[in-house]
Amino acid sequence: MSVLVNVEYEQPGSCTLSQAWARIPDEPSQTRRAELKAHIGAALQQQQAALVAHYYVHPDLQDLAESTGGLVADSLEMARFGKNHPAQTLVVAGVRFMGETAKILSPEKTVLMPNLEATCSLDLGCPLEAFGPFCDAHPQRQVVVYANTSAEVKARADWVVTSGCAVDIVAHLHQQGHKILWGPDKHLGRYVQQQTGADMLLWEGSCVVHEEFKAQELETLMRQYPEADVLVHPESPTGVIALADVVGSTSAILKAAQERSAHTFIVATDNGMMHRLRQQNPQKTFLEAPTAGSSATCRSCAHCPWMAMNGLENLLQELTTPTQFIRIDSELARRAQMPIQRMLDFTAARAQRTPGVGAASGLVPGIGAA
Numbered sequence: 001m002s003v004l005v006n007v008e009y010e011q012p013g014s015c016t017l018s019q020a021w022a023r024i025p026d027e028p029s030q031t032r033r034a035e036l037k038a039h040i041g042a043a044l045q046q047q048q049a050a051l052v053a054h055y056y057v058h059p060d061l062q063d064l065a066e067s068t069g070g071l072v073a074d075s076l077e078m079a080r081f082g083k084n085h086p087a088q089t090l091v092v093a094g095v096r097f098m099g100e101t102a103k104i105l106s107p108e109k110t111v112l113m114p115n116l117e118a119t120c121s122l123d124l125g126c127p128l129e130a131f132g133p134f135c136d137a138h139p140q141r142q143v144v145v146y147a148n149t150s151a152e153v154k155a156r157a158d159w160v161v162t163s164g165c166a167v168d169i170v171a172h173l174h175q176q177g178h179k180i181l182w183g184p185d186k187h188l189g190r191y192v193q194q195q196t197g198a199d200m201l202l203w204e205g206s207c208v209v210h211e212e213f214k215a216q217e218l219e220t221l222m223r224q225y226p227e228a229d230v231l232v233h234p235e236s237p238t239g240v241i242a243l244a245d246v247v248g249s250t251s252a253i254l255k256a257a258q259e260r261s262a263h264t265f266i267v268a269t270d271n272g273m274m275h276r277l278r279q280q281n282p283q284k285t286f287l288e289a290p291t292a293g294s295s296a297t298c299r300s301c302a303h304c305p306w307m308a309m310n311g312l313e314n315l316l317q318e319l320t321t322p323t324q325f326i327r328i329d330s331e332l333a334r335r336a337q338m339p340i341q342r343m344l345d346f347t348a349a350r351a352q353r354t355p356g357v358g359a360a361s362g363l364v365p366g367i368g369a370a
Contacts, residue, residue, distance in 0.1 A: 002024055006019055008208070009121035009125050010205055012205065018125070022306050022309055023309060033060060036313065036316055037060065040319060041064065048087055048089070049091055049112075049319070050068075051064060051315075052078040052081055052082055052094075052102070053065040053070065053072050054075065054094035054095075055250050056303075056307040058272070058308070061093045061311075061315065062272075070091075072276065074250045075101060075162070076147060077251075078102065079102045088108075089109065089112065090110070090111045090112070091315070092326075093113070094310065095120045095306050095307060096117075096119050096120070096123065097147065097149060101147065102326070104333050105340065107330070111326040112318050112324055112325060112326070114317075114324065117306075118310060120148050121208040122146065122185055123150050125205040126203060126205050131184070134181070134203065138201060141180055141201060142173050142179070142180055143157045143158045143181045144161055145183050146185050147162050148184070149184060155336040158339055160342075160343050163233075164347075165350075167196060168347075170198050170200070171195075171196040180200040182200050183205065185235050186205060187206060187236060187237055188235050189202040190238055191241060209269075209303065210236045212291035213236045213237065213268045215237065215240050215242070217291075218240055218266070218268070225266065227262065229264070230245050231246045231257065233250075233269035234247050246260070249269070250269070253273065254273075254277065257277050257280065265284065266287045269302075270303055271303050272303060274286055289302070
């Protein structure tokens with residue numbers, strides 16, 4: 001059984017909102033969860049497959065990835081891990097653009113997902129048929145796209161970035177005299193623009209999770225917990241970012257929670273992160289930033305409905321009878337790989353110039369990997 005959830009997301013153009021759906025599987029019983037985990041672990045071992053999971057998926061999948069020799073990470077590290085892992089089959093628990101990136105970087109490997117319908121509002125809100133003409137209308141600009149995009153949009157770009165390297169790459173292009181066409185997340189784009197001073201033309205997309213965080217309600221919670229540090233993902237609205245002690249994505253938020261002296265944190269990102277934050281810092285308290293209250297009505301409730309489509313049942317089914325293959329035309333994959341490789345080369349060179357600083361570094365005012 002599953003629950004069908006309708007999701008509104010921003011769609012630039014004549015219609016500002018579009019609708020998609022997410023079919024969220026029912027939560028198994030405790031007994032069934034244990035059985036599923038045992039069967040999945042055995043199937044992964046038998047098939048010599050590696051499970052890579054994002055921090056936003058169900059805690060069961062995160063724990064299973066780690067316990068079976070896979071990885072829990074941000075989207076780029078998931079793809080990097082898959083490229084370097086000896087397994088010829090990668091199972092990606094996340095959303096579709098993550099599976100596509102893994103396939104682009106490991107074209108010779110089989111890449112599966114529990115459910116190919118698991119997508120992302122940033123991806124949905126930036127289709128190539130609309131974004132391509134937008135780029136064509138501004139040929140003098142360097143096209144820089146966030147990793148949360150389709151393979152087709154990546155292939156149209158000059159650069160792909162994560163939030164860990166977006167500021168540095170845009171600053172580099174700005175210093176070279178380039179103007180930027182940015183897509184798809186307007187909030188991250190405005191943050192990068194503020195940090196770099198670059199001339200940036202922004203696509204008007206947003207994440208259904210981070211868009212919902214409310215500055216007014218966050219201020220109320222901060223007054224209740226004046227000792228708390230506020231950790232905010234840069235896909236959040238500008239007013240929420242302005243209240244942060246640390247602006248960062250998954251890697252930077254995890255790092256800040258470990259290194260900062262505060263014992264209480266208010267966290268404005270997908271609540272799937274709470275599992276890892278509490279695992280790594282059992283002595284600390286983590287509170288979800290509000291997405292509802294007198295100023296708003298919660299839609300996403302701080303959890304991506306498409307991430308929630310990944311479950312133990314459909315993961316086992318895919319390992320038993322695989323049907324959810326990531327397939328990308330070889331020429332498309334070649335073109336999409338080029339802007340990704342530019343990012344990888346840039347971040348590798350940056351790490352060499354600054355020993356100890358990798359792609360996931362950066363706290364206030366910097367940001368971490370996507």
